[in-house]
Each structure stands twice: as structure tokens, then as C-alpha cells.
Amino acid sequence: MxxxxxxxxxxxxxxxxxxxxxxxxxxxxxxxxxxxxxxxxxxxxxxxxxxxxxxxxxxxxxxxxxxxxxxxxxxxxxxxxxxxxxxxxxxxxxxxFVRDDNVGSVNRKFNTEQNINTIGLKGQVNELKENQRVLIQKIYFEGYTQVDLAEELDIPLGTLKTRVRAALKELRKNFKEE
Amino acid sequence: MGTYNIEDGELEMLALGQLSARRERELFLLIEQNETLLKEYEAIQDALEKLAFENAVESPTGLGVAAKEQLFNNEDKSLKPIPFYKTSIFRLAASILFIGSILANIYFLGDTENNVTASSEADIKEPTRQEAFMAALPMDLVEFEEMFDYLQASLEQNPCDMKFTITRKFLSERGLDEDAIVSFLFQEGGHCDCEVLMNVSMQFPQDPYKHGTVPNKTHREAEIKLALHLKEDSQFPTGTDLAILAFRN
The missing domain is CATH 1.10.1740.10 (RNA polymerase sigma factor, region 2, helix turn helix motif)
Structure with a gap:
């Protein structure tokens, strides 16, 4: 339908x-x-x-x-x-906890490893570079806000947006080539 | 009208639900007016949807049914409704009984019930008020009768001075609690000597009129004299006084 x-x-x-x-x-x-x-x-x-x-x-x-x-x-x-x-x-x-407003109180490294190991992502996202895949995973699947993620990665918000854009462009390209 | 700019990566953030409601509105305005942006936004959404579908996880069975039942409040399908014809005899019997009971009520109770109710209310209310009055009397009934006689005799001699002078004198002579009794008389409509005589005395149970109980001429003259006193004083509701006299005569 x-x-x-x-x-x-x-x-x-x-x-x-x-x-x-x-x-x-x-x-x-x-x-x-x-x-x-x-x-x-x-x-x-x-x-x-x-x-x-x-x-x-x-x-x-x-x-x-x-x-x-x-x-x-x-x-x-x-x-x-x-x-x-x-x-x-x-x-x-x-x-x-996947994430928390109080960013510093959560062992993020542990969480990240757990996330990837527990329920891994499938498909075209795995064709992305590691740093791009992590971005997509966190912001799309794990409920991070752009502000929290920028803070965690210690990058400016504008840089985060540019990186997410680049990751999604790559992903779109991969889907087209399928 | 202001113009909006779009930053690098904002369309992606829009599709990811990462922007404020205000910024979303601004971007939607831009997208609506720009076909290139619209196509770009569509492509981003398409990629994200494919990404989500690739990463779908089989959901537990039965949840959809539970959610559906929660939303639509589905009845148990195993409970089939009973056909109408199978219950029609009971419906008919119930209807006849219902109509019969209404007709019986109308026939047997009807007006009688209303009359009984109305008279009962009157019977109940009147004795209740009078009973309360009698129960609250601060002195004996005999003393009241003597006080009224005393007041009447005194007021025939001198007009009411709008105080409780005669009443208090009577109570004082009898060694009764002046303040308590005057307070009671005041509450019962006796705001001065003559009002005690005319208003309070009327609240005691009156014997029904019997042939031959019309006051004698002397008594009537005394009462008329009293009424004229009150009228001359002109500070009293003479209409009430005269009505009382008329009633007595």
C-alpha cells in the first residue's frame, strides 16, 4: 500500500x-x-x-x-x-543508560563499546568510515542530541553538522550504488 | 519579511529531528519555496529510512494486538451477541410489567398521594415550629399567662413606652431571669411591652373557637382601648394590631 x-x-x-x-x-x-x-x-x-x-x-x-x-x-x-x-x-x-544530560557522569567509552557490541548496525552504514559510522549510530540510533554529541566529541556544533552531512552524503551514495 | 539562510548540515539535522521548532518552521518555509532543497531533503529522508529498515529488529509478537486492543477497546470475539428474537419474550414481559406498574401507581396513588403529601408537610412543619417554641419557653406556661394579663392590665392604664418596662417589672417581681426571658421574647417578635402582649402571646396554641366563646363586651372594649392606645402612639404596625383584634372578635 x-x-x-x-x-x-x-x-x-x-x-x-x-x-x-x-x-x-x-x-x-x-x-x-x-x-x-x-x-x-x-x-x-x-x-x-x-x-x-x-x-x-x-x-x-x-x-x-x-x-x-x-x-x-x-x-x-x-x-x-x-x-x-x-x-x-x-x-x-x-x-x-545510553546517555544522560549530565554528560560527564556517564562512562561513555564503556557505553559506546557496549552499544556496538550489543546490537551492531547492519547494512550500508558499515561501509562508512569508522568515525562517520559512530556519528550516525549515536545521533540516529542512540538518541544523542547534536549539542551533547558535539560536547562529547569535543568539536564545535558547526563541525558536527558538517560531519553528519558528509556521513549522510556518503551513505546516500552507497545506497545509490546498491 | 526576513530572509533565512541555511547552514551546512542543517537539512540533515532537520531530518534527524535535531532542530528547534522555530528553526524547523524557518527551514520548512525555505524548502517549500525551493525545489532543489526539497529534492535534497527528500533524498536525506530516503537514506535515513533505508538505514532504519536495514537495521530493523524483529519485534515481539502480540504487541500489535495489545496496542490495537488498547486503542480500539476490542471486545472478546468469543462472546457472540445473543440474537434479538431469543430475548424478545423477556423484553415483552418486562415491558408489560413496567407499564402495569406505572398504571397501578397512577390509579392507586395519583391524587391521594399528593394530598397526603401536602397535608403531611403542613402537619409536620406547623407542629414542629410550635413544638420548638414551646420547648424553648424560659418560664412556666402559667407565668406567661399571668404576664400577658399583667401587661394587658398595665397597658390599659398607660401606653407602651417602646421598652420592656412592664415586662421587666413583672419578671423582677417574680424573681425570674429578666435578661434571658426578655431575650427570648425579643426573638419571638416581642420588641417592647405591647409587642410581647400581641405577638408572643399569639404563638401559644390557641383553643379552637366554639360557639359562645366570643369575648364579652367588657373584654372587647378593653382590647379596642388598647388598640387605640397603640394607634395614637403611631409607632406600631397598627394594621397588625387591628387584625389581631378583628381575629379575636
Whole structure:
């Protein structure tokens, strides 16, 4: 089903629309969540919550401002980050921190190694240079903000943007060559 | 109107959801007006979507159903609805009983109920108020009767001075608690000697009129004299006084 048809169903709150949406995107969204939370049980709960949220927020989606998946991915990332930052989550799940506002308090080197070793990235991203791959991994899959990542890498924000742009250009080139 | 510039890497950051809401709006304005930017933005989104799909992880089964049930509150499909015809006999019986009970209520209770209710309310309210009055009396009933006689006799001689002079004199002579009793009389509508006589005395239970109980001529003359006293004094609601007299006569 094309995205336009799916959107029609979603906008009318059609139950079938939800089924298609879930069937098409649940694995992709789960892939993002589990890389941020690192815990399958937490991630499963979160996946359900995220889809409920996507459904209830569907009215705020504007196709002029990007693709449905872009909107869903950003909504998912923000939702998971909010959960990670919440006091409840910090209290009972400190070991699974991916990142924290208090950047210095987290053993980032350990986290980075854990992230890569635990749930590695697949596909074209692995064709990128190591530093580019880490950038994409952290900012796209692990929920880093550009400010936090620039701080961690100790580079200016402008430099970070340029590097992310270069990484994505390379990635686009790789996908084209596929 | 201001112009917006786009920095290197900002389109990528937009697709990654890394920009502020304000900056997002500015960039969307630029993208809408510039086809090259739109194509570039599309290509970035396309790459990110492919990247995400390549890194999909199989989600646990059953979550979609749970989410769907949470959203649509699906009923248990195993509970099939009972066909209408199978319950129609019960519906009919219930309807007949319901209508029958309404008709019975109308027939048996109807107006009688209203009358009973209305009279009951009157019966209940009136004795309750009078009972409260009688229960709160600060002295014996006999003393009240004597006080009213004393007031009447005194007011026939001298007009009311708008105080409790005669009342207090009577209470003092009997060694009763002047302040407490005067306070009670005041609350019950007796704001001076004559009002004690006319208003408070009316609150005691009155014997029903019987043939031959019309006051004798002397008594009537005394009351009229009192009423004229009050009228002359012109500081009292003479209408009330006269109404009381008319009622008594």
C-alpha cells in the first residue's frame, strides 16, 4: 500500500490503517528503540506505547513537513529520550543508560563499546568510515542530541553538522550504488 | 519579511529531528519555496529510512494486538451477541410489567398521594415550629399567662413606652431571669411591652373557637382601648394590631 493510501486510513482513524502501520513499521521502530534502551522487555513495552502515541498524535502529522517515517522516527526518539530522562526510569534502570544530560557522569567509552557490541548496525552504514559510522549510530540510533554529541566529541556544533552531512552524503551514495 | 539562510548540515539535522521548532518552521518555509532543497531533503529522508529498515529488529509478537486492543477497546470475539428474537419474550414481559406498574401507581396513588403529601408537610412543619417554641419557653406556661394579663392590665392604664418596662417589672417581681426571658421574647417578635402582649402571646396554641366563646363586651372594649392606645402612639404596625383584634372578635 502506498503511503498516501495509508495516510488516508490513518487520518480517518481506521483500524485497518493501524494494522498496516504496525505491520510495516513495528520492526523498524523496535530496532531504534532497542538500540536506545538496550533492554528487550523495556523496549517491548515502549514499542507498544510508541505506537499508541503515534496513533493518537496522527492528527498533528503534516505531510508537507516530511515523510511519515521521518515523523514517526523523530517522535519515537523524543519519546524514548523523555522516558530515559524521567526520574522513574533513572531510579530503576540506571545500568541501561545510553546517555544522560549530565554528560560527564556517564562512562561513555564503556557505553559506546557496549552499544556496538550489543546490537551492531547492519547494512550500508558499515561501509562508512569508522568515525562517520559512530556519528550516525549515536545521533540516529542512540538518541544523542547534536549539542551533547558535539560536547562529547569535543568539536564545535558547526563541525558536527558538517560531519553528519558528509556521513549522510556518503551513505546516500552507497545506497545509490546498491 | 526576513530572509533565512541555511547552514551546512542543517537539512540533515532537520531530518534527524535535531532542530528547534522555530528553526524547523524557518527551514520548512525555505524548502517549500525551493525545489532543489526539497529534492535534497527528500533524498536525506530516503537514506535515513533505508538505514532504519536495514537495521530493523524483529519485534515481539502480540504487541500489535495489545496496542490495537488498547486503542480500539476490542471486545472478546468469543462472546457472540445473543440474537434479538431469543430475548424478545423477556423484553415483552418486562415491558408489560413496567407499564402495569406505572398504571397501578397512577390509579392507586395519583391524587391521594399528593394530598397526603401536602397535608403531611403542613402537619409536620406547623407542629414542629410550635413544638420548638414551646420547648424553648424560659418560664412556666402559667407565668406567661399571668404576664400577658399583667401587661394587658398595665397597658390599659398607660401606653407602651417602646421598652420592656412592664415586662421587666413583672419578671423582677417574680424573681425570674429578666435578661434571658426578655431575650427570648425579643426573638419571638416581642420588641417592647405591647409587642410581647400581641405577638408572643399569639404563638401559644390557641383553643379552637366554639360557639359562645366570643369575648364579652367588657373584654372587647378593653382590647379596642388598647388598640387605640397603640394607634395614637403611631409607632406600631397598627394594621397588625387591628387584625389581631378583628381575629379575636
Amino acid at each position: 502506498e503511503e498516501k493510501q495509508l495516510l488516508k486510513l490513518l487520518k480517518t482513524k481506521d483500524e485497518e490503517g493501524f494494522q498496516i502501520l504496525y505491520r510495516n513499521y513495528s520492526d523498524v521502530i523496535y530496532g531504534m528503540i532497542i538500540r536506545m534502551l538496550k533492554d528487550p522487555d523495556e523496549s517491548a513495552d515502549m514499542l507498544q506505547e510508541v505506537f499508541v502515541r503515534i496513533w493518537t498524535k496522527m492528527d498533528s502529522y503534516d505531510s508537507k513537513k516530511g515523510r511519515l517515517f521521518t515523523w514517526m522516527a523523530n517522535l519515537t526518539r523524543n519519546f524514548v529520550i523523555d522516558r530515559i530522562r524521567s526520574a522513574d526510569y533513572k531510579n530503576h534502570n540506571l545500568n541501561y
